[in-house]
Each structure stands twice: as structure tokens, then as C-alpha cells.
Amino acid sequence: MSSTKERVCIIGSGNWGSAIAKIVGRNVIGSSRFEEPINMWVFEEMIDGRKLTDIINTEHENVRYLPGIQLPANIRAVPDLLDAVKGATVLIFVVPHQFVKGICDQLHGSVPPTTKAISLIKGVDVKAKSLALISDVIAQSLSIDVSVLMGANIANEVARDKFCETTVGCRVRANGELFRELFNTPYFRVNVVEDVAGVELCGALKNIVAIGAGLADGLEYGDNTKAALIRIGLMEMKKFARMFYQGVKEETFFESCGVADLITTCAGGRNRRVAEAHARTGKPFEQLEQEMLNGQKLQGTSTALELHEVLRQKGLCKEFPLFTTIYEICYENLPASRIVENI
Ligand SMILES: NC(=O)C1=CN([C@@H]2O[C@H](COP(=O)(O)OP(=O)(O)OC[C@H]3O[C@@H](n4cnc5c(N)ncnc54)[C@H](O)[C@@H]3O)[C@@H](O)[C@H]2O)C=CC1
Numbered sequence: 001m002s003s004t005k006e007r008v009c010i011i012g013s014g015n016w017g018s019a020i021a022k023i024v025g026r027n028v029i030g031s032s033r034f035e036e037p038i039n040m041w042v043f044e045e046m047i048d049g050r051k052l053t054d055i056i057n058t059e060h061e062n063v064r065y066l067p068g069i070q071l072p073a074n075i076r077a078v079p080d081l082l083d084a085v086k087g088a089t090v091l092i093f094v095v096p097h098q099f100v101k102g103i104c105d106q107l108h109g110s111v112p113p114t115t116k117a118i119s120l121i122k123g124v125d126v127k128a129k130s131l132a133l134i135s136d137v138i139a140q141s142l143s144i145d146v147s148v149l150m151g152a153n154i155a156n157e158v159a160r161d162k163f164c165e166t167t168v169g170c171r172v173r174a175n176g177e178l179f180r181e182l183f184n185t186p187y188f189r190v191n192v193v194e195d196v197a198g199v200e201l202c203g204a205l206k207n208i209v210a211i212g213a214g215l216a217d218g219l220e221y222g223d224n225t226k227a228a229l230i231r232i233g234l235m236e237m238k239k240f241a242r243m244f245y246q247g248v249k250e251e252t253f254f255e256s257c258g259v260a261d262l263i264t265t266c267a268g269g270r271n272r273r274v275a276e277a278h279a280r281t282g283k284p285f286e287q288l289e290q291e292m293l294n295g296q297k298l299q300g301t302s303t304a305l306e307l308h309e310v311l312r313q314k315g316l317c318k319e320f321p322l323f324t325t326i327y328e329i330c331y332e333n334l335p336a337s338r339i340v341e342n343i
């Protein structure tokens with residue numbers, strides 16, 4: 001007899017993908033709603049002569065992207081994307097945003113329309129010079145409903161069971177509630193709101209602001225300057241989100257995905273850390289990403305570029321001086337000190 005339970009597949013296995021695998025892997029144990037085995041699609045690579053999938057499946061640890069954390073044994077690493085999603089009724093998308101289109105192209109035609117998906121991906125897409133949400137890219141490509149989960153969730157802290165909150169944005173309330181059940185734990189508290197665009201744009205845009213915060217740190221400008229950049233960044237995030245997506249709610253910016261994620265990313269995130277190194281050394285971001293992140297990916301620089309394409313196209317650069325300056329520092333060799341002068 002076939003199971004009536006939901007079958008979950010995680011698409012992605014980086015730093016956040018692995019931390020989230022720990023949460024959902026544990027949460028489905030003994031569940032009446034979800035099957036216990038969970039496939040996690042892994043972009044295969046060799047580590048000291050061994051396949052990463054073999055290491056995960058035998059040692060239950062993602063030694064490359066989340067070392068030192070034991071994953072539940074019901075998480076099964078699968079190197080083939082189509083094998084991984086076979087039979088899944090729930091898909092969790094958690095890859096760096098630059099890879100999502102290629103993944104959707106591969107999945108096209110292999111995902112039933114009743115599938116419920118959620119995107120944990122912080123980024124945006126620019127299509128024909130106009131902005132698209134990553135959740136819309138997935139939804140349109142696969143003709144399925146896509147919720148989002150964003151929050152103040154530095155993966156290494158979540159993986160160590162340190163208390164935090166997160167925000168699920170949904171279009172279909174029942175799917176939002178399903179995702180609450182899948183993700184919520186006493187130390188990972190989920191709040192569900194019906195504002196997908198607001199939640200997702202908070203998650204994407206705060207990565208640009210984090211670059212600004214890191215530059216200020218690298219230049220040793222102090223806490224007041226950093227707070228000012230965070231405040232101005234929040235205002236630009238809000239202005240941008242509401243200009244491009246009618247219906248984005250004011251309250252969303254006070255959820256975990258909004259102000260809380262800004263604070264944590266500007267204090268401890270990878271975007272901040274690499275931007276600090278850029279201000280100190282003058283090395284290009286791409287080089288620092290490779291030197292400092294061991295295969296993990298920066299999202300803030302490419303998001304600044306993508307946003308800039310849209311702002312320039314619409315003649316809006318002057319209305320977003322912080323986003324524009326960060327783009328120019330990342331891509332046009334503007335000195336880091338202009339972060340303050342230009343705004
Ligand atoms: N790490 C964190 O603390 C958090 C990350 N996020 C978001 O989650 C998303 C995923 O980030 P992470 O899990 O941290 O990833 P990551 O940056 O740690 O890892 C990079 C991942 O990309 C994969 N990869 C490399 N080349 C690829 C290719 N050509 N095609 C497909 N995959 C490839 C690698 O195998 C690895 O799994 C991002 O949008 C990020 O902003 C959200 C919340 C917290």
C-alpha cells in the first residue's frame with residue numbers, strides 16, 4: 001500500500017541546506033504527516049578522494065559545508081537531482097540563488113503540480129531587465145505553489161540548536177501551516193505570514209546592506225556608523241520592496257526576516273566578513289570569496305548587481321544611494337570609504 005504521508009526532499013546541501021536538514025530530519029521522526037526518510041540532493045564533489053555523498057551517508061556529517069555537526073541518519077545524500085526528487089510531495093529549495101534556474105530546468109516535467117515547495121534562497125532574479133522573485137522563478141518553471149522561509153538564521157548557530165526565530169511567507173495558508181509543522185522546533189520558532197514578496201525581498205536585500213556593514217567594520221568606522229548604514233539600508237529595502245511589489249506589508253519588516261535578519265547578518269554573516277576583508281585589503285570580492293569561504297557562496301554582491309540592473313534601467317539609482325554605492329564598490333572599483341560619503 002502506498003503511503004499517504006508527505007515525502008520531503010531537500011534540494012541543496014551547503015551551509016544552510018545542511019543545518020536545515022538537521023532540523024527537518026529530526027522533526028519528521030515519529031511524524032504522522034511526514035515520511036521519515038528524506039533525500040537531500042548534493043552537488044557531488046570529491047573530498048580527499050571520497051565522494052561527499054558517501055561521507056554524508058556513512059558519517060552523517062557534511063564535512064565540507066557544516067563540519068562538526070551530526071546530521072540525522074534519516075537524511076540520505078543523493079547526487080542525482082531527478083533521483084532525489086522522485087516521489088517527493090514537498091520540496092525544500094536551498095541553493096545559492098545563481099544555481100536555481102539550472103536546477104529548475106533539470107526538474108522541468110518531473111514535478112507533479114500538487115507538489116508543495118518552499119524556497120530558503122536569499123536572492124533575486126533579473127529577467128528581461130525586470131525583477132523576479134526566486135520563488136516566482138521556481139513556481140513558474142515548475143507550475144507549483146512556492147512558499148518562502150527567511151529569518152535571522154546564521155546556519156552555524158542554528159545547527160548548534162541556539163534559539164532563533166524565522167518567518168514563513170505563504171500564498172496558500174494550508175501550505176504555510178504544513179511548513180510550520182515541518183520546520184518549527186523549540187529553538188527554531190516559525191511565524192507564518194501571508195506576504196511572500198515582503199519576506200523574500202527582506203531576505204535578499206539585507207545581504208546588500210550586510211556588505212555595507214562589513215565595509216564600515218573594515219574601515220573601523222565604529223558602531224554608530226554601522227547602525228546608520230543598517231537604518232538607511234532598512235529604509236531602502238522597504239522602499240524598494242514596496243515600489244516593486246504592491247501589497248508588501250509594513251509589519252513584515254518587523255518579523256525575523258526583516259530587522260532581525262539585518263542585525264544578525266550585519267554582525268556575523270559571510271557577506272559582512274568578506275566585505276570587511278575587502279575594505280582592509282582591497283582584494284576583489286570574488287578572490288576573497290574563494291580564499292575565505294571554502295566553497296560557500298556570497299549572495300550580497302551578485303544581488304547588488306542584479307538590483308542595479310533594474311534600478312539603472314528604470315532611472316532609479318539616485319533614489320537608492322546605499323544600494324547603488326555598494327554596487328559601485330563591488331563592481332566599479334569605487335573606494336570603500338565612499339560608503340559614507342555617497343549617502
Ligand atoms: N548559510 C547561512 O547562514 C544561510 C544561508 N541562507 C541562504 O541559503 C541559500 C543557500 O546557501 P548555503 O546553504 O549557505 O550554501 P553555501 O554557500 O554554504 O554552499 C554553496 C553550495 O552550492 C553548491 N554548488 C556549488 N556549485 C554548484 C552548482 N554549479 N550547481 C549547484 N550547486 C552548486 C555547493 O555544493 C554547496 O552546497 C543562499 O541563498 C543563502 O543566502 C539563508 C539563511 C542562512
Ligand SMILES: O=C(CO)COP(=O)(O)O
Pocket residue numbers: 122151152153154155207210261264265268269270271272298299
Ligand atoms: O542569511 C543569513 C543569516 O540569516 C546568512 O548571511 P550570510 O550569507 O551573509 O552569511
